[in-house]
Amino acid sequence: MRLCIRLVEVVTAIAIGAYGFNLDVKFPLKASGKPGSYFGYSLAVHEHNADKWILVGAPRELNFNSEVSGALHQCQKRGGDISCTTVTNFPSDIEAADQWLGASVVSRNGTAMVCAPRTGEKAAGQCFYGQGSLPSFTSYMPWNEAFCEVGFSAALSSDGKRFYTGGPSCELNAGRLIASTGPDEFNPDLLSGDLAFYSYAIAAGNVLNKREGLVASVGFHQNSNFSGKVVLIDSLAGLRMVSSLVGYQSGEHFGASLAVFDINNDGRDDIVIGAPHHTDYKNSEIKFDVGAVYVYYQTSKGLYQRGSPYELLLKGQTTGAQFGFAVAELGDTNGDGIKDLAVGAPYGNGGSGTVYIYHGSQLGLRSQAGQVIHGNSFNPPIRSFGFSFITGGNDFDRNAYNDLIAGAYLSDMVVHLPARPVVKVQSEISFDPAFITLEKKECQVPSATTGGSPVAVSCAKLRYCLVYGGTGVPSNINTNITITLDVKQPKANRLLFMKTNDNRLTQIIGLTEKTKLCKEEMVYVRPDIRDKLSSMEVNLVTTLVETPGPLSAILDIYEGKGFSSNLLSIFKDCGSDLVCIPDLQMKAFAISETYIQGSDERWTIDVEIYNDGEDAFGADFYLHLPPVLSFINTDKEYTDQSVLCFPPGEINGLALRCEVGNPLPAMKTARLRVILQPTPGDDAFVSFLAETNSTNAEKDNTKNDNSKLMQLTFKAETKLALSGWSRPEALVVNMTALQLNESTALPQYTQFYEVQNVGPSDVISAKFRIVTPTHTPEGFAISELTAQPTVTEGKANCDPVQLTSNPNVGLINIDCITEKVNNSERVVIRLNGRLSSEALLKQLNTDIFTLRTVMTANITGLPYGQDGSQIPVVKTEVLVNVTKITKELNVLKATPWWIPFVSAIVAVLVVAAIAGVLHRLGFFRRNRPMPMTATLASGPESQPLQEKGENPKRPMSETDNMVDEESS
Template identity: 25%
Template sequence: MATMLLYWNWQPMTFCLFLILLTTLSDGFNLDLRTKLIHRGDRKSMFGYDVAMFKNSANGQAGIIEFSLLIGAPKAESGQPGVRRGGAVFRCETKDQRCTKIFFDTAGHARALNGSVLLQIDSKSDQWFGATVVSSKKGDTVLACAPRYTYFYSTFDRKEPVGTCYLAQDNFSSFREYAPCRIETRWGYHRLGSCMAGFSAAISDQENKLYIGAPGAWYWQGSLVMQEIGRDDMVKRTSEGPAYLDDTYMGYSMAVGDFKGNSGNHVAVGVPKGNFLTGMVVLFDSNLKVLRNITGHQVGSYFGAALAVGDFNDDGLDDIVIGAPLFIGMENKQLDKSQTEGKYEVGAVYVYFQDRQHRFVKYTTLVGLKEWSRFGHDVAAVIYAKDIDPSLRTFGWSVTGGVDIDNNDYPDVLVGAYSSDRSGSSGCFCILLIWKISFVGFFEQKMLHDFRLIVSLDPKKGISSRARFLESHSVTQLTLDSVPIRKGERWCERRYVYVLDDIRDKLSPIIVQVNYSIVDEGYMERQLRPVMDAYLPSMISGEINIQKDCGKDNICIPDLQMTAKLNRESILIGADDRFNVSVVIHNALEDAFEAQFFIVAPVGLDYEGFTRQMPSRPITCSQPKELNNGKNYVIACDVGNPLPKSSTVRFSMQFSTENLDLVMGGIRYPEMNRITMTLTTVEMILFLTIRNLGPSTLSEMSVDVYWPSYFVDNAKPLLYLIDDIETEGKITCELLQKGHINSEGLIVVPRPEDAIERVFRVKRQEKANSRQRYEEKSDVLKALRNAMALMKQSLGDFGNAFGQMRNVLQRVRLNCMEMACSQWQCKIKDFKKDERVLLKVDSRLWLNTLIDEVFYDAMISSLVIVEVTKLPYKHPTIELPLRYAVASTIVNPKDPTRVSRGVPTWLIFVAILAGLTSLILLIMLLWKFGFFKRKRPPRGQALLSKPPEPEYYGYSSYSSAQTPVTNRHYHLTAPTKV
């Protein structure tokens, strides 16, 4: 369904609002959103794409004037034979929801003979009839256009969107077509083939002329066509301009008015991409002679996309309203000054006022309130769709007004919302707030309306407000309901307030804020209600400053100087455990408000209190508050609020050390790494802090970090990157070599350091016990061992000293001059004084590379370059500063040949098996050759011959008895891993 909304106007009035300390001057305009009438059309017909008003004589009776609403629906079914979604214009009533379709054209597609064949010569399907609907100021003539109407030229193979319009007169009883670009000899986009006539249009009442915009003519330079009503031969158009005017879209919008003061009808034409994309509006007279140009202010804002003409300052001269829907809000002074980036496509509306010399110099600007809202697409008051119907979409796509629909002497407004298939109209209500009472309009009641006032004291402080109403000591907010504003009278209210004694904030002023609104009660359902101007604040405020001795500028700049001394240089544990901290604070310049002293102490020190050495200066100290998860505590002392200039405060603080613990510790984030073959990588982390010491803010800085990652010749890794750089603060970084981050796809496994340490401790204890069991008890051996140890120590010290000297002399420098480095490019913007940024580079030192390259001593260096590229001010003689820093790490790998290596277990078992096998083979060989057989003498010869010499040890030939042989077991030993 599609919809239309109707609002009735109310009478303008003037009243005065006066409060003690608070004053305001404002004017208001808005619409009564409650008295609305909604019309709905067919779904997806774009009902409400354009709107207009039409005045006719009801029932043919003169003197009785009624209005109808004309609603364009460019995608509606037109009812023409063979035409799909040709578009339509609907005539809707203002008293009920009746709408009827107006048939401007009942014929289907036009046809013509091509030889003996009847062929189609145009297309009315999807022509968007109703995309432009305008009426004359008298309201009796209506022009409706179809800018996408397509014509087939004589060859029938060229189809171009020339556009067409239909004029309706005599209460829609007569219709006439005007297609100014449908000319056989002017085909092509370089002429009039793509002009889309009817994209905009206007009707001149006094001279009976039509003005039709054709933004696609002449390479989309655009063209303005003037056509006299009833005379087809009286046509004028603007000619083609130079090439730099291509794609400027003249004729995108238009409106008629008097721009020369001769009561003639002139026309303003929008050129949204003219003047080198800033946009412009060209003023023509009735003969299409240029009167003057009005140029835009911002590139790409589409200045001139919407136009309206009227007398907005009541001086009798026509003024021009110009829409710029793509305006970016950064240049608007109404925006928050702290905003660093613009609000895109908030839109803007410029109201140019015509002076007595018929110039348009003075103007005012209205800027949209929401990003991407494109305020100014069409000229309108501020009406929120959610106040009408939450389901409305594209509300405000088309707007028209200036006609009194309900005969209450005030013009009404018609608003279209094509995506919601709805359209509506509303009446306006005007209030003028001034200092003294006055009255504008026809309202005869003595009482204007009741107001509700809410007066708040120091609202930003909340319950800690520093002021109170005297009549009620605990009240900081006063509500006044039903405050009447009467004709010819001034309303005034006086209230007394007071300031509390024990306030801390004496620098900032006390704000008195008044919120005012209209009491919306007691109205009937269809009765018009007043509304507030949405462009004016509903709150006014004033300030109460507390008197300070801060000079003419009322800004206090103190100079606090502090000294602190201990009464003892050292503390002997077990002796007197108390000591004092003496503090002296002096203010050398202007008053110091909320001056405080802070002291941070470890938990081992007990705070006992403080002693004032100058009783005339009040000092209060707070109870200790824990910091850093209970590791420290802080004490805050108020030393003056204010602490006057040239004044001094002396006091001492007492501490005791009863619970003092002695803790020793350290952190080694290794500056020197000693590596062995058993390691693969060692963690190497770079922490970098950049701080602006001031005094100026730096608009932009560049930071380049160079990190030695690989050797150039063999691409072996050195400082292997685990992850991208980590940042904190106003800095963004980009790594130029994306492939340097974890190129090997390694997985970082956290080390269980505590468990490893426990294992090593047990192993060391076992070794110590083993050494104690096998210590020799001999004093001589002990003395000899001590002498040998002393000699080894002397030789070792000499060797270490020589080795260190050799390492320094042979130290290899590894930096970005010899290495393939990873580079990060970083940017810092809006770097204020005392701000800082942090950088962290996480990498691993690849130990195998150092061992393979045989580096006994190496210095690895990374480089950081910081350069200021932009300052917040321009000065040709200032040289932008450049700083750099080098971070170096010394690495000393041990000599791999000196590292003790244990014997593998498998080698021990192989040696045992080989020894046993060899022994068995030897025994078998000896047995085979009779090694184990004894030679015995023959019987009877033992006593006759001399005993022979024994041939083998362990055998005797003179003994008949066998001597037992003792088998000796040999144990093979092999080195074991310790």
């Protein structure tokens, strides 16, 4: 019966869903089964003569009685279509209910076998085999045991005559492997007690030193910490177990999938083992069921060993993807003659599934996937892509490249991805001359590139060649090549194309198969390059101008991708080995090892760099300056003109960099003097490094004189200056007023005392004392303070004092402590006082008294913890003369307050009365004569006095003007 299985026409892959190499995701073919049938659960390719079919298992397809019996479909590619037919030629007595026919399908050398592991009421399992063009299938039930599930796994020998079936649930899940040469002859495996789910997967190949053997997995093995185990069996010696491989991680299901084929083309089959439940514990977030694949290479002795180089681990990246659920040999998909591997992760990428293609090589399987294909890259997206594969590799479109056929059972679909022909391009680059000599300038740069007259430059001829070949490739192709000059230093632009003045050249070149094409371009070196030591690498990258449509050629991604590289070296006078080994010797001397804080003087370092070896290219001097040292300049008179310095900044950081030679020739010396401005901080000293190096390295035993640790010590030197003054400067006492007890007879005074830091360094702290007299030597009071001392400027604290003192002492001591006083700053203290009458009245023979106030100060703290006790104490004094005089006083009786008040009121009234009388008598009015040339018939004899021109009724006359002039 022919199913209604439609060909899904060519679809375009979504760009984000797939990337990679030559399996054509843009033009896939897809065949679909009945919904829910698990179409694509298992796959095999069956060949007979020139015919080739795809066998597809659908274990949950319904039969005519609507029972889940399963089915086998036979599909064939016809032109651009895939047509499928349901296989019905099974024995008539086949038990159909829930048997899962098609759970496993294998075919080899003209023999096909399909199994139904749930056959029977107790799932004993059975298989069916057919040969040739599959006219009919014969029942094969080698072991009848309840819940055995024979046919869960199956394999055939290379000649197709030996059947291997697995029943992992036999013997209460111990598992059984059954081998036979037909339906009647079989040899059941003898089981060990520590096996569990034996024969979960089976594969056959030349695993015994080029002799055929069998590989079977044990799903969970207690002696391997339940990680899984794979055993190697000699199938020709009574199924004798030869060796085994054990998993690494508990529960990873090592051996869930198997593939046996020659990966590195050495003639010996290698083993690929899937572990889909491998968990990644190395990340901060544990990733469960990422999956892993283990690859074991067979040694020349027919052994499989662990560890590099005999073992390769491929790991999945996505949680739950189950990378390694299915593994399969694809044959040669990229035309290099070496077989490739497909790895399925059917639950990755959000459940759409992912297939990874790993290409083989002479050195073994490449550790990076050459192509990654996601199930959601197709339109419409599919699920569980990569659940099953066709093993062995098949070229269905007959273009000499094996294709990929993968199943997606959750979408009931099989996807066929044809392989595109691979173009292998070989390219090469050469230079003439092979070395470029900077002193030899044979070319000229056009004036447009320099902004002036042509400049002579060093140049060379770049020659590049391309040729291509490959199996089934077109006879003519177009390539897009890009040549990049000096790829390691693209911003430096040391090497440029002569015709474009750019470091990159792109052009399309047509090629004919197996015909070498060469072209030439002139390149030149810029005259102002700094790096004259390292070679300039030139790369040629090739891309293919692809033609649209299915099975169009694609460029190789490995050795035939058309990439080439070569070096253009700069000729150096370095002897026969062309390697310059310099010997730089640096001397650095400071003008002084100490610096006075606050002096604002500049500090210099003299540097001499001598090259006692071969030419030093890119020779530099570095001064790693601390923040307290600022670069000012270099001394032009002392520094060589060839030395160029770059101040600290974003590029150099805090380091001063000076170019001292490029190259600094052998036996030559470079000199420079660096001028710095120190800005001392809190540290007593700073250390910093001065060093020199070059682009071409020195020998290690000559580097000890390439650097020097320098140190600058900061010191403090300063002194204090004291001054004082009094307001008023002298005091006079009227004894007459004093004797009459006048309140103003005893004058007050104010005194100021100043402590100034005259530098140059700062003062951390200082003490000073002011001693002011209160009594005469005879013990009579002469003065007293009227208030506590006050700090009017600066920062200081003074101890409180008693405003009067003991007659026996006669003095008041005022003690003050300053805070930090910077250079040129000062502290000012104010004293307020007044004279006392006792001494003035009782010492009758003394007419002049002298008040002598003394101030002393000393430094108690200096920067950097220096001892200030060695600095001398400074002293100053303020003298105030008090003079007694006798002066007669007019003793007047005080006038009551109301008399001036009343007098003022009376005076105001008198003035007002006089003004009223005068106004009434007309004093404020005057007669004005009439003008000589009157314009009015009549006018008043008298008018108020008005300013000229204010009366609009009377115009100005000439007489008025004359009067004004005479008046003026």
